[in-house]
Amino acid sequence: MTRALITGITGQDGLYLAELLLKKGYEVHGLIRGQNNPRRELVEKLVPEVHLHNGDLTDLSSLMRALRESDPQEVYNLGAVSFVAFSWENAFVTSDVTALGVLNILEAVRLHAGDDPGSIRFYQASSSEMFGKVHEVPQKESTLLWPRSPYGVSKVYGHYMTINYRESYGMHASSGILFNHESPRRGEEFVTRKVSKAVAAIKLGRQKEIVMGNLDARRDWGFAGDYVEAMWRMLQQDEADDYVISTGETHSIEELLDVAFTHVGIDDWRPYVRQDPRFMRPAEVDLLIGDSTKAREVLDWKPTVAFPDLVKMMVDSDLAALQSGW
Numbered sequence: 123m124t125r126a127l128i129t130g131i132t133g134q135d136g137l138y139l140a141e142l143l144l145k146k147g148y149e150v151h152g153l154i155r156g157q158n159n160p161r162r163e164l165v166e167k168l169v170p171e172v173h174l175h176n177g178d179l180t181d182l183s184s185l186m187r188a189l190r191e192s193d194p195q196e197v198y199n200l201g202a203v204s205f206v207a208f209s210w211e212n213a214f215v216t217s218d219v220t221a222l223g224v225l226n227i228l229e230a231v232r233l234h235a236g237d238d239p240g241s242i243r244f245y246q247a248s249s250s251e252m253f254g255k256v257h258e259v260p261q262k263e264s265t266l267l268w269p270r271s272p273y274g275v276s277k278v279y280g281h282y283m284t285i286n287y288r289e290s291y292g293m294h295a296s297s298g299i300l301f302n303h304e305s306p307r308r309g310e311e312f313v314t315r316k317v318s319k320a321v322a323a324i325k326l327g328r329q330k331e332i333v334m335g336n337l338d339a340r341r342d343w344g345f346a347g348d349y350v351e352a353m354w355r356m357l358q359q360d361e362a363d364d365y366v367i368s369t370g371e372t373h374s375i376e377e378l379l380d381v382a383f384t385h386v387g388i389d390d391w392r393p394y395v396r397q398d399p400r401f402m403r404p405a406e407v408d409l410l411i412g413d414s415t416k417a418r419e420v421l422d423w424k425p426t427v428a429f430p431d432l433v434k435m436m437v438d439s440d441l442a443a444l445q446s447g448w
Contacts, residue, residue, distance in 0.1 A: 127192045129153040129179060129227060130200030131172065132161035134307035135247070139198060139350040140169040146354075151192035153177040153185075153201065179223030185230035196357050198245045199227050202277075206251060209273035216272045217279075224280030228287045228295070235293075243294040243357040246284040249277040250301040250342065250368070250410050260413040263299065263364050281364075288362050296356040301342040301368035301412040303349040304432060306439035313375065314343065317382050318436035322444050324394055325386040333398045337375045342411045344369045345427035345435075355421040368412025369425045381433040386441070 126143050130136045131152030143150050151173045154162055165172060175191055177184035179201050189197075202220040203209065209216040224246060235242045253261045254270035269275045281297050288295040308315040316332070323329035344367075352367045383391035417423045427435070 123147060123149050124196065125149045125151065125192060125194045126196040126198065127151045127153065127175075127188060127194040128198045128200060129177075130202060130247070131174075132159065132165055133200060133204070134305050134309075134346045135200050135303075135350055135353075136198075137165065137168055137307055138305070138347045139200070139353060140165075140172050142350050142354060144169065144171055149173070151175060151188070151194060153179075153188050155179075155201075179219050179226055182226045182230055185227055186233065189230055189234040194242065196243045196245070197227070197231055198247075198353060198357075199224060200247045201227075202247065204273070206271050206273045209271050209276070213272040217276050220273060220276035221279035225283050228283060228293070232287065232291055232293060239291045240294045243362070244284070244287075244296070245353050245357055246280055246295065246297040247353075248281040248284075248297040248299045248364070249274065250299060250366075250412060252278045252281060252299065253410060256409060259409050260368075260370065260411040262366055262413040263416060285364070294357070294362045296359070296362040297364040298349075298353055298356060299364060299366045299412075300349055300352075301344065301366070301410060303344045303346040303367075304436065305346040306436050307346070308436070314378065314433070314436060315440075317375075317378055318433065319440045319444075321382040321386055321388075321437055322440035325388070325441065326444055328444065331394050331396050333396050334375065335397065335400075337379070337395075337397065340372045340374045340409055340411075342368045342370070342372050343378075343429055343432065344425045345432050348425045348427055352417055352421060352423045355423055359420070363420075365417045365421065366412045366414050367417055367423070368414045369429070370412060370414060371429060372409065372411040373429050377429075378433060381430050382437050385434045385437050 154174050175188040177188045203216045251274035252267045255268040257266040284295045284297050287293045304314040320332035379391045
């Protein structure tokens with residue numbers, strides 16, 4: 123039985139990845155920060171078979187302990203301070219976890235592997251936010267990185283550190299440069315979930331409006347359940363490498379609002395949406411749209427959930443949750 127350790131298991135990707143690996147017959151271990159983590163109960167409810175270990179990406183000794191206890195053949199580093207807007211207000215914390223945390227887990231894996239550094243396959247969750255001020259459209263693995271947020275800068279550090287450990291120590295270390303991926307499990311601070319929950323609440327008469335930032339921003343949005351499949355496929359390759367994971371389509375916030383409101387029978391969303399400068403980014407990224415040709419050809423991967431279906435899935439989930447009193 124293959125054993126895997128997932129950091130960031132409390133997030134949407136961690137949960138979907140744990141479900142995927144369990145279905146494939148893995149023994150799954152998860153790193154969870156703090157004994158009183160409010161999302162621990164959710165993990166235990168959705169994936170009760172997972173073995174949880176207390177640990178922190180900023181604490182090398184706790185990572186070494188988790189590796190000793192789980193002794194994995196695969197490690198998926200999904201842990202990060204991942205809300206971009208938060209990173210401007212808390213640049214140090216973001217850097218400590220999202221950048222230096224990658225160094226810590228890479229070093230812990232290297233030390234645990236001992237004389238056979240390639241015996242543990244490692245996945246690093248890189249991000250399309252690394253492209254920032256984009257230098258070509260669409261973006262692929264060789265596109266110049268020009269991050270425009272502390273989060274993006276931190277992800278660039280982790281990305282290049284992963285490459286460095288692969289080239290320096292012969293580790294089987296791969297990075298997935300994932301474009302925006304969403305699901306009903308997305309945190310409510312992210313714009314897609316903010317919209318889906320607000321639209322559900324407006325439909326049920328429990329909310330009057332939604333306050334938004336830049337409605338012109340465009341993103342390449344896919345389904346998180348599809349994207350964790352790509353993570354797993356990367357670690358099944360004989361050679362480690364880096365891959366862009368994306369749909370190859372771009373949609374604006376306005377399109378997101380169109381699909382969400384129309385799905386609940388509201389044709390004109392403008393009376394329900396108010397813009398506020400507080401929700402504007404200090405430095406907005408440009409047009410993010412990924413070229414996942416390499417992943418399609420090498421990993422035989424492609425997305426299965428279209429953008430409208432993803433939005434409707436999220437709205438339906440929030441409608442059901444609000445109606446059931448969650």
